[in-house]
Amino acid sequence: MKNLKVVFFGTPDFAKASLEAIHNSKHTVVGVVTVADKPTGRGQKMTSSPVKNYAVENNLTLFQPEKLRNEDFLNAMKNLDADVFVVVAFRMMPKVLFQLPKLGTFNLHGSLLPDYRGAAPINYALINGDEKTGVTTFFINEKIDEGNILLQSELDIEANENAGSLHDRLMVLGANLVVKTLDGLAENSIVERPQKEAEHPKNAFKIFKEDLKIQWQNPCRVIHNFIRGMSPYPCAFTTLTVGNDKKSLKIYSGSFEIFNHNKTAGSIDINKNEFKIYTEDGFYLPSELQLEGKKRMDVKSFLNGFQSFENILIDG
Incomplete structure (x- = not known):
């Protein structure tokens, strides 16, 4: 199997699990992109993202751009000559960035798309009383969570679990699916498919x-x-x-x-x-x-x- 060169984009613990899984796989992480450090708490202490902490601990090449369209940052991404970009719990990416790698850019989403497009898929699966959910990898396009599906993995929701426990189980399931997706892309064995259009889609809008x-x-x-x-x-x-x-x-x-x-x-x-x-x-x-x-x-x-x-x- 071909060893893919990967640039990883992500921020929280949910993303860190996928980064760790890739780093421990046959594929090579040639760059990690995350948010800039931010002041948090009463003391406004500068805090790094979990993804940054993992990258630093494992001597991975790190980028923390303020703007994703910055010319120097885009040139740095081009120079990495990655096969694929992997995005987990990051932010919207401009086309000029996600079209750079040879094989494309794919995202991990915490639902069985097309259900629960949006910022809070884990919360809404529970709020709506669903008995099943899962994770999806899909190629990014210019619409939010609407690109062609690569792979999906299902999970039964336990009777009284909350968003915290479901998050943790999907985090592990998702990390495994990311590596499986990379393996499939390396072997050219995945047939991407368009998302079905649901008449009454289940949405996962940002929670205020x-x-x-x-x-x-x-x-x-x-x-x-x-x-x-x-x-x-x-x-x-x-x-x-x-x-x-x-x-x-x-x-x-x-x-x-x-x-x-x-x-x-x-x-x-x-x-x-x-x-x-x-x-x-x-x-x-x-x-x-x-x-x-x-x-x-x-x-x-x-x-x-x-x-x-x-x-x-x-x-x-």
Whole structure:
């Protein structure tokens, strides 16, 4: 099998796993491209991406361009004479860049395309209550996540897993698929195929803060899937009012029971032993949560923090 020369583009841990898999394969990483270091946290300490950290630890040639159309950067990419560019969790690439390598540029996406094109495929597969998802490699073109499919790999979604655990499993599955795709391109054994156009596509738009609020008037299962689809990050929240004090309450996990009741959605039963939040068709029982200004904790520790349970409300 031919040994391909690869330039890798990526930023977070999800991408680092693929870079590591390529580096440990028969193929050669001739360059790594990631974002510039950024100040983070209260101290605004300069922080490197996981992809950069791996590249530095393994003495890989690293690039951190501010602009992907920069002439010096483009010339540097040309001089690497790569066979293929691999992109995982990076940013949109201009055509002048992705058309450079001989075999093209392919991307790894965390869904079974054409479902869940966009920034948050893992979250939305859970929010929508899907039982199956997967990863796709596809050639990049000028439209977002719409290029010809190379390979796909499926994964069953476990009953109560959250976005964090699904992310980690897809990260491993995706890293393996990236190497399998490189092997197939090296052997010229992959037949690329256009994506089917779905009449009602499942979308995975970028998630903003205003999208994270729990709507307690929804059915239990919809709320449960929403919470696990947003956990542990960016995390669904509601508003807890104690007297005149309003605070954000993040909910990471919980369970639910469906039954008929005459309570208003968003009303609560709360005491030292239980915390029930009523929904359209039952109630939700948070098991792990975080009140604004406090640490993440289990529900028992949360309830022990109250001296009185009078005048406590949830914003429904």
